[in-house]
Structures are given as C-alpha cells and as structure tokens.
Amino acid sequence: MSSGEAEDLMRMLRDSAADYVNRSDMARDVRAWRGKPEGYDFARWNEMVQLGWVGLRAPERCGGMALGVQECVALLAETGRGIGPEPLSAVGVLAMRALAGGEGEHNDDLVAGLVEGGRVIAVAWQEAAGALHASECETRATPTANGWRLTGVKDYVHGASQANVLIVSARAPEGVGLFTVQPGDKGVKLETRYFTDGTTCHRVHLQDVEAPNFFCVAPPGKGEAVLDAAFDETRIAASAEMFGLSQRALDMTLDYLRQRKQFGKAIGSFQALQHRAVDLYVTTQMMRAAIDRAARAFEAADARDKALIASACKARCSDGALLIAKEAIQMHGAIGYTDEHDIGLFVRRAIKLAAWLGNGAQHRKRYAALSPALEQV
Amino acid sequence: MTAVALDDYDAMTDAEFRTMVRDFIEAECPAEIRHLPRRIRWHEVKPWSEKLSKRGWLAPQWPKKYGGMGMSVSKQIAYLEELDRAGVPRAPDMGIVMLGPLLINYGSEEQRQTYLPRILACEDVWCQGYSEPNAGSDLASLRLEAVLDGDHWVVNGQKTWTTLAQDANWIFLLVRTDKQAKKQEGISFLLVDLSTPGVTRRPIMTLGGHEEFCETFFDNVRVPKDNIVGKVNEGWTMAKALLGFERIFLGSPKLSQVALNRLALLGRSTGAFDDDRFRDKFTQLRLDVADLTEAYSRFADILRRGEALGPDVSILKIFATSTYQKITEALVEMSAENGSIDEPVTYGNDSLDALAHYWLSRPATIYGGSSEVQRNIVAKQVLDLPG
Numbered sequence: 079m080s081s082g083e084a085e086d087l088m089r090m091l092r093d094s095a096a097d098y099v100n101r102s103d104m105a106r107d108v109r110a111w112r113g114k115p116e117g118y119d120f121a122r123w124n125e126m127v128q129l130g131w132v133g134l135r136a137p138e139r140c141g142g143m144a145l146g147v148q149e150c151v152a153l154l155a156e157t158g159r160g161i162g163p164e165p166l167s168a169v170g171v172l173a174m175r176a177l178a179g180g181e182g183e184h185n186d187d188l189v190a191g192l193v194e195g196g197r198v199i200a201v202a203w204q205e206a207a208g209a210l211h212a213s214e215c216e217t218r219a220t221p222t223a224n225g226w227r228l229t230g231v232k233d234y235v236h237g238a239s240q241a242n243v244l245i246v247s248a249r250a251p252e253g254v255g256l257f258t259v260q261p262g263d264k265g266v267k268l269e270t271r272y273f274t275d276g277t278t279c280h281r282v283h284l285q286d287v288e289a290p291n292f293f294c295v296a297p298p299g300k301g302e303a304v305l306d307a308a309f310d311e312t313r314i315a316a317s318a319e320m321f322g323l324s325q326r327a328l329d330m331t332l333d334y335l336r337q338r339k340q341f342g343k344a345i346g347s348f349q350a351l352q353h354r355a356v357d358l359y360v361t362t363q364m365m366r367a368a369i370d371r372a373a374r375a376f377e378a379a380d381a382r383d384k385a386l387i388a389s390a391c392k393a394r395c396s397d398g399a400l401l402i403a404k405e406a407i408q409m410h411g412a413i414g415y416t417d418e419h420d421i422g423l424f425v426r427r428a429i430k431l432a433a434w435l436g437n438g439a440q441h442r443k444r445y446a447a448l449s450p451a452l453e454q455v
Numbered sequence: 456m457t458a459v460a461l462d463d464y465d466a467m468t469d470a471e472f473r474t475m476v477r478d479f480i481e482a483e484c485p486a487e488i489r490h491l492p493r494r495i496r497w498h499e500v501k502p503w504s505e506k507l508s509k510r511g512w513l514a515p516q517w518p519k520k521y522g523g524m525g526m527s528v529s530k531q532i533a534y535l536e537e538l539d540r541a542g543v544p545r546a547p548d549m550g551i552v553m554l555g556p557l558l559i560n561y562g563s564e565e566q567r568q569t570y571l572p573r574i575l576a577c578e579d580v581w582c583q584g585y586s587e588p589n590a591g592s593d594l595a596s597l598r599l600e601a602v603l604d605g606d607h608w609v610v611n612g613q614k615t616w617t618t619l620a621q622d623a624n625w626i627f628l629l630v631r632t633d634k635q636a637k638k639q640e641g642i643s644f645l646l647v648d649l650s651t652p653g654v655t656r657r658p659i660m661t662l663g664g665h666e667e668f669c670e671t672f673f674d675n676v677r678v679p680k681d682n683i684v685g686k687v688n689e690g691w692t693m694a695k696a697l698l699g700f701e702r703i704f705l706g707s708p709k710l711s712q713v714a715l716n717r718l719a720l721l722g723r724s725t726g727a728f729d730d731d732r733f734r735d736k737f738t739q740l741r742l743d744v745a746d747l748t749e750a751y752s753r754f755a756d757i758l759r760r761g762e763a764l765g766p767d768v769s770i771l772k773i774f775a776t777s778t779y780q781k782i783t784e785a786l787v788e789m790s791a792e793n794g795s796i797d798e799p800v801t802y803g804n805d806s807l808d809a810l811a812h813y814w815l816s817r818p819a820t821i822y823g824g825s826s827e828v829q830r831n832i833v834a835k836q837v838l839d840l841p842g
Contacts, residue, residue, distance in 0.1 A: 332838055347842025352834035353827070359838060360770045367749035368742075390742050439735070446738040 087145070088152050094129060095156035104160035105420045111163045112276020117239030118163040124195050131157070132170040133193030137178060140189040147311060151318040151373040158322025161427045163277050165200070165237030167315040172236070173199040175308035176245055180256055180296035188243065188258070188295075200241040202232035202282045203305055210436045210444060212247055212254055212305035217284060219248035219255055219298060225290040226250065226257055228265075235280040236434065238268065244282065246289070247305060250298035256305065257289035264288070275426040307381065309435055310388035314372045316431045317395035321365045323431075324402040327424040328358050331406045338411075351409060358405055361398045368394035385448055389441040397438035399428040462511070464526045469533050476537040479510065490542035490713070492811040494667050497580055497622035500546040505577050513575055514551050521559060521567060522575045529759045539709045547619040550574040550581035553697060554627050557644065561685035561693050570625075570646070582623035584614040584647075584671060585694075591616075592828045594629075595638045595691060599673065601630040601645055603680065608632075608645060610653075610676040616822075620656050620669035624649050629690050639691045644684040651676050663814030664797060702764060703755060705823045706771025708748045714782040714812050715744050721789050721809075724802035736785060743778045750774070766836035769829040776819040776826060783809075783816040 102122075111118050126132055134150050136142020150171065157166060174192060177185045177199070191197030205216055217230025228248045238244065244266075246257050259266050265287040271279045296304045332355060335346030345351055372391035379387055403425040407414040414421050436444070464472060483506050488499060507513045515534045517523020526534070551574060558567050573579040590597035599612030610630060620626065626647050633641030647654070653676035658666035685693050718737060727733040754768055787794035790809040799808040820826040834840045 332840065335840060344841045346840040349831070349834075352838075352840050353830040355838055355840065356770075356773070356830040356833045359833060360774050363750060363767075363770050364743075364746045364774065367746040367753065370753070371746065371749040390745060394742060394746060442735055442738045442742070443731075445742070446734045449738070449741075 084149075088149055091149055091153050092156055095131075095153050096159075098125075098129070099156060099160035099162075102160070102162075104162045105423055108161055108163055108276065108423050113272055115239060115270050115278065117278040118165070120240060122162070123164050123198070123240075126164060126166065127193070127195035131166060132174075132195070135171060135174050135178070136189050136193050137186075140186050141193040142189065146373075147314060147376045148373040150315060151369055154315050154318040155322040155325075155369070158319035159326040161275075161323050161326075161423055163275075165198075165239075165277075167312055167319060168200060168237030169198055169241075171315040172201050172308055172312040173245060175311050176201055176256060176305055177295060179304035179307055181300065182256075182293070182295045182297075184258075184293050185295055191243075197243055198237070198241045199243045199245060200235055200238040200280075201245045201247075201305075201308070202235045202238065202280070203245075203247040204234045205230070205232060207234065208436075208440065210309075210440060212302040212309070215247050215249050215254050217246070217248040219250040219257065219289070221250065222288065225288065225292075225294070226255070228257060228259065228284045228287040228289055230284050232282040232284070233280075235282055236277075238280040238282070239270070239278040245295050246282070246284065247301055248284075252297070253299035254301040254305075255298035256295035256301040258293040258295060259284070259287050259289055273426075273430040275423065275430045277430070303381065307384060310384045311376065313388040313392040313435050313441075314369065314376060316434055317365070317369055317372070317391045320395045320399035320428060320431050321362065321369055323424050323427055324362050324365060324399045327402055327406045327421060327428075328355075328362060330421055330424075331355065331358070331409050334410055354405060354409070358402050361401055365395045365398045382448060386445060389436075389445040389448070392436060393438045393441035393445065396432035396436075396441070400432050400438075403428040464524060464530055467530075469529060472530055473533050473537055476512075476534055477541070479512075480537065480541045480543060484541065484543055488544050491544055492808060492815055493663060493665050494619065495544040495546065497547050497619065500544055501577060503543075504546050508575055508577055513577075514555055516552070517555050517559060517571075521555070521571050523555075527759075528761065532755050532759065535704070539707070542713070547580050547582065547622050549583045549618070549623075549627075550579060550625070553583055554581050554646075556697055557627070557684055557693065560696070561644075563681075565681075566646075566684065579625050580619075580623045581625045581627060582617050582620045584617055584620075584626045584628040586616045587613060588615050592825055595642070597629055597631060597642065599628065599630050600634070601628075601632050601643065601678070603632075604677075606680045607677040608680060608682070610645070610647065610673040610678055612673055614671040614673075615659075615668075617656075617669045617671045618667060620649070620671050621658050621666065626671065627684070629694060632690075633688050636688065641688055642690040642694075643687050644690040644693060645678060646682040646684065647673075647676065647678050651678065653677070661814070662817065663811065702768050703751070703758065703771065706747075706751060706754070706768065706775040708744055708751055708775060708778075710816070710819065711744045711747060711775060711779045711782055714779060714786065714816070715740060717807055717809075717812060718782055718786055718789070720802060720805055720807060721786060724805075725789065727789055733789065740778065740782050740785065743774075743781070747771075747775055747778055766832055769824075769833050769837075772823065773826050773829050773833075776816075779819055780816045783812040787813050 130143050133142035134145050138144045177189050192199055203212060219226040219228055228246060244259050246259055247254055248257060261268055265285040267283040269281040273279045335351060336344055338345050368391045372387045376387050406421050410421055413419050484503055514523040515531050519525035558570060585594060587597050587599060601608040601610045626649055628645045628647055629642055630645045631641055632643040653674040655672040656669045658669050661667050722728045722737060751771060754771060757764055786809040793800045794809045797810050799806040
C-alpha cells in the first residue's frame with residue numbers, strides 16, 4: 079500500500095466510525111445495557127462485524143482486513159468517543175491477537191469465526207488484581223490422553239458476555255499454554271459481575287475441564303509470549319479508546335462552560351476555568367502524542383520494546399483519562415455528580431479502561447524496570 | 456554580499472546534511488562553550504560565530520541572495536536540531552532571527568544592503584527593544600515615543616528586559632508614533648544605533664547571577680528618519696507576522712532533555728535510582744519529555760509541509776516549560792544541600808550545578824508570552840471559550 083492509499087484508508091475508517099458514533103445514541107445504549115448479563119446488543123455487534131471493525135487486525139486468509147496498529151488505533155479513538163458497550167478491544171484486539179500469535183491448528187477457524195461474526199471470543203487469563211503478565215498464572219493444565227485438564231479460577235474477564243469461546247491460560251509442566259473452553263462445558267462456571275461502567279466482568283471457575291489438543295491456541299511454553307504481546311497491543315488499543323472518550327468528555331465540558339451562566343455570564347469566561355480547560359486540552363494532545371508514537375513503532379519492535387512502548391502509552395493515557403474525568407465532573411458542578419447526566423458514563427468508562435491491563439502507576443513501574451540502563455537517557 | 460554558500464543544500468538528503476553539520480560542529484566548536492547552563496556573552500561566542508559566518512552558515516533561514524543558506528524548512532529544522540544536540544550555544548542572534556527576516560520582508564533594498572552584510576560579518580550585534588516597564592504581556596500598550604522633527608525621529612522613554620543589550624551595538628525598537636490611534640495601530644519599527652547620544656544601558660542582574668538583560672533608556676535620542684522599517688504605524692502587524700517559525704522553538708524539548716540528562720547523572724551518582732519514589736518521578740518526567748518530543752515533531756511536520764501553525768502551537772510552550780521546570784525542581788530536590796549552593800558539585804568525572812538549571816528554567820514560563828497568556832490564547836482561539 080502506498081502512503082497515499084494508507085492515508086485514504088485511515089480517513090475512510092475514521093469517517094465511517096465517526097459517522098456511526100454520530101448516528102447512534104451510544105449513551106442511551108450504555109444505559110439500556112448496563113447491569114444486564116448480555117452486556118450489549120448483539121445486533122449492533124454484528125453491524126460492527128459487517129463494517130470490518132472486528133476483523134481489522136485479522137489476517138487476510140481468515141477474511142480479515144490485515145490492517146496495522148495505526149489503523150486500529152485510528153478506529154478505536156473514534157469508537158471510543160461513543161463509549162458503546164460492545165467489547166471491540168477485548169474481542170477484536172485481545173482475543174484476535176492471542177489467536178493470531180498462537181500456533182494452534184484451529185486458530186484460523188476461530189479467527190474466521192470472529193471476522194464473520196459467528197463467534198465471540200474472550201480471553202480469560204487474569205487471576206489476581208494487578209497482574210500484568212501471562213506468567214502470573216496458577217491455573218493448572220494436566221496432560222490427558224488427547225489433551226489437557228484445566229483447573230483454576232480466572233477473574234476480571236472483559237468481553238465474556240455472549241462469548242461462545244473462552245481462551246484460557248493455564249500452567250502445564252512445560253510452561254503456560256493457551257486453551258479453549260466453551261461456557262457450557264462440563265466444569266466451567268461463569269459468575270457475572272459488573273465494572274463501574276455497567277459492562278460485564280466475569281469470574282470463571284474451571285474444575286477439571288477437558289480441553290482437547292486440537293483446540294489448543296498455543297502449546298504449553300508458548301502461551302506467555304503470545305499473550306504478553308497481545309496484552310501490549312491491547313494496552314495501546316485501550317489507550318486509543320481513552321483518548322477518544324477524553325476528547326468527547328472535554329468537548330461536553332467545553333459546551334457546558336459556554337452555555338452555563340452564573341453571575342450574569344457564561345462560566346467559561348472565567349479565567350480560572352479557562353486555564354483548567356486548557357490544561358485538559360494539553361493533556362489530550364499529550365495522549366495523542368503517546369498513542370501516535372506507540373502505534374508507529376509497535377509492530378516492528380521486539381518483545382522488550384513492545385513492553386516499553388505499550389507501558390509508556392498506557393501510563394500517559396490512563397492518567398490523562400482519569401484527570402479529564404474528574405475535572406469534567408468538577409466543571410459540570412452538581413449536575414456532573416448525578417447519574418442522569420451523561421458525563422458520568424464517560425467517567426465510569428475511563429475508570430474501567432484506566433485499570434484494565436495495568437494503571438498509570440503500574441506501567442511507570444514496569445517501564446522503569448525494563449528501561450535500558452537508566453544511565454543512558 | 457558575503458555569499459559564501461556554495462553548497463547545494465537542497466540536493467542533499469536530510470541525513471547527508473545532518474552529517475555535514477555534525478562534522479563541522481565537532482571539528483570547529485570548542486567544548487568549553489558547549490552545554491553552558493546560561494546565556495553566552497558575545498565576546499565568548501564571537502570566534503565561533505565568525506567560523507559559522509565564514510562557512511556561510513550564520514543565517515540558516517535567510518535566502519541565499521542575502522547570504523543565508525536558503526534552505527527548506529525541513530533542513531532549517533535539521534540544522535537547529537543538530538546545533539541543539541551538540542549543545543552549541545545560542546549567540547546573541549536577534550539580528551539573524553528577527554531583524555534579518557524583518558528587513559527581508561518589509562525593509563527597503565537600501566536597508567537590506569546596509570544592515571544584512573554587517574550582521575553576517577559579525578560586525579553588528581542587534582538586540583530587540585520590545586518590552587517596557589508597563590508593557591510586558593500587554594505589549595501593545597507600549598509608550599516609548601518617537602516624534603518626527605525635521606529629518607529625525609526624537610525618541611524618549613524606556614525599554615526593559617532588553618536581552619544582552621550590553622553586547623549589542625544596534626537595537627530594533629517598537630515605538631509609539633501615533634498617540635491618538637488605537638493602541639495596536641500607532642506603533643512603528645525603528646532601527647537605532649546604540650552609540651547615539653542619549654542612549655543609556657543598565658544591565659540587570661538575574662536570580663541566576665548573570666547580567667542577561669538591560670534596562671535601556673532613551674533621552675531625546677535623534678534617529679535618522681529613514682531608519683523606519685516598512686510603513687509608519689504598521690509595526691504591530693509586522694511584529695506579529697514575524698512570529699511564525701520561532702513560535703515552535705519556544706516549545707522545543709531541548710532544554711527539558713538537557714536537564715533530564717543531568718537528572719540521570721544525579722540519579723546514577725547518588726544511588727537514587729534504587730529509590731522507588733525517585734524512579735517513578737524520573738520515569739514520569741522521562742515520558743513527559745518523550746511525548747513532548749513527539750508532539751513537537753507533529754508541529755514541525757506542519758511547517759515542513761509548508762503550512763502555517765495554528766494557535767494550538769501554544770500548547771507546546773505550556774507543556775515544554777512546565778516539564779522543564781519540573782525536572783529542574785527535581786534536580787534541586789535530589790541535590791539536597793548541594794541544591795542550595797550556587798556552584799557546581801563534582802559527581803565522578805562530571806559536575807552539576809543544580810541551581811543554575813533551576814534558575815535558567817524559571818523565566819521559561821514568563822518570556823515569549825507567559826504560560827498564563829498562552830492559556831488565554833488557547834482558551835479563546837482553540838477552545839472557543841467566551842470573553
């Protein structure tokens with residue numbers, strides 16, 4: 079693809095996503111589906127599948143668009159503005175990249191299922207809060223005659239409502255492998271909880287669950303590298319979503335500052351508020367810089383650089399989104415503290431995404447630990 | 456003209472051009488004037504400026520016709536980045552960066568032929584007379600007055616914060632030539648020889664302990680009528696038009712990067728990198744500089760494409776200067792008592808004067824439009840907030 083064609087494609091993606099977000103009342107969707115076990119409208123998910131969004135990062139042989147991280151980020155920054163409840167990054171990025179990175183013979187079929195819309199796949203890897211790496215895995219995989227038997231408890235699973243396949247990480251003697259199970263399988267029990275934004279957060283209990291070799295996504299010993307790379311890409315994707323929602327939250331706040339009158343004039347004419355609003359704008363522009371930098375360099379980087387790139391990006395965007403969220407409440411005044419005003423939906427989404435796969439403090443710590451000798455700054 | 460520029464810069468790739476500049480700096484720019492944590496004085500930097508002049512590299516942004524390098528914006532940026540990278544000091548350069556473009560754009564051909572060669576020959580050093588005691592952020596309220604008397608303007612009043620006026624022999628002034636007009640409309644550009652009777656300069660000591668700028672007084676100073684640049688009463692428009700290219704450089708990551716390198720030295724020498732709090736703070740600052748660098752190159756790309764910068768470029772200066780200050784504050788904090796003494800402290804083979812960096816960073820949020828003024832600009836022109 080020439081750079082001109084690439085730019086055109088990015089513009090098309092951005093425009094179609096912006097159009098979608100503008101046409102639909104996403105805030106109403108969020109309200110309609112929050113706290114419901116289904117989590118989101120499956121018809122709407124299918125529209126996103128048809129638009130090619132779910133298969134954006136999938137290889138062409140599986141019917142995907144085989145686009146890069148830069149295009150993915152451009153799309154998610156737009157859909158992020160809409161804060162829809164659909165699990166685009168949990169399924170379209172995290173599960174997709176885990177499948178694409180693994181070597182399982184069934185992986186291409188699973189990816190094709192995601193791209194066509196027949197399947198929804200989520201990744202159940204996490205156990206303890208604050209985990210950042212696939213190696214933090216206590217769930218066991220015991221060899222059987224034709225596969226593995228899985229036992230353990232997974233938690234904080236994103237995007238598992240309406241999923242018909244779960245990718246589960248488990249530790250075998252050879253190391254961590256990635257296996258697939260179905261929610262209805264014997265020994266699998268899903269417990270539904272909710273994140274603050276009303277989307278589902280699943281705990282998955284696995285008791286002697288049979289996972290045949292054929293459906294193995296990555297064999298024991300290979301699972302860690304595959305998942306860690308998928309996590310890092312998803313961190314950039316989540317950052318893009320946070321950038322989008324932060325921009326929108328700031329736009330709403332600026333509108334409010336222009337319209338709300340007190341002491342006989344628009345409160346946006348008060349310098350104290352103007353300067354705070356500018357600092358939030360600066361924050362969004364630094365989020366943008368962090369995402370641009372990450373998206374450009376990610377694919378060509380080795381594993382350690384991928385980690386550095388993703389942590390730098392997620393640290394900036396998690397902290398930025400949380401700052402804009404709390405300032406948006408403050409500048410809206412009392413109405414901003416009510417559930418009936420939409421600004422709170424953005425705040426809740428920011429809180430969820432900021433914590434997902436590691437918050438700002440965790441990622442700065444990870445960055446520092448991985449940094450090329452600090453002496454060589 | 457002293458057009459020595461035989462090189463065809465546009466025929467070179469950016470990489471070739473950078474290598475050429477880098478090699479020249481390494482060979483010709485003495486180590487003792489590089490990476491100075493203060494503004495350099497003319498007597499210290501003159502030999503280096505003369506080398507640049509001889510090479511034809513003193514005025515990168517001027518057209519070749521007038522002895523400049525006549526380069527694309529992309530190469531101008533590369534040139535400045537190479538100078539920055541090597542810690543090459545910024546000479547008193549107002550003649551090159553401000554007066555040159557002013558004369559080239561608005562001056563008469565006679566003015567160009569008179570003044571430009573003398574700047575290139577390092578004979579004339581110019582300073583900028585903009586701010587006054589009561590005209591800082593609100594520059595348009597300036598009052599230094601020039602009244603026509605026969606063939607001369609008679610200038611009375613005072614300028615201040617005139618950077619390195621004590622090293623200059625000429626000054627370009629914004630003067631009030633019409634007291635009745637609206638404040639932006641009665642201002643003109645006037646060129647004044649500082650040896651004219653009635654001009655007095657008083658250097659001002661900064662908190663950093665250097666005499667970086669002056670108060671400059673004008674008491675019935677008689678200036679030839681032809682020393683006006685452009686049309687009378689149109690100085691404000693010209694001054695604003697000149698603020699294009701250089702606006703981005705106030706938001707350059709350079710100062711922050713230099714200070715961050717010093718902070719790394721300190722962390723390394725004191726074992727502070729083993730302390731979690733310091734590591735976190737350092738990492739935060741390091742990522743601030745990295746993202747600033749990315750944002751900066753986005754704006755630089757706009758210039759490279761030949762497009763104009765919008766008012767949003769102000770965010771660079773806001774973020775760059777606050778980052779810079781956070782780093783120098785960390786330098787002082789990590790230096791403990793050494794951060795309360797105005798002298799360098801030896802760390803291994805290196806040395807660090809933490810307070811020198813601290814002092815140097817303080818005015819960054821004040822000059823070139825204070826951070827508060829920049830926020831006003833962004834609030835109204837970018838975020839469209841009222842009033």
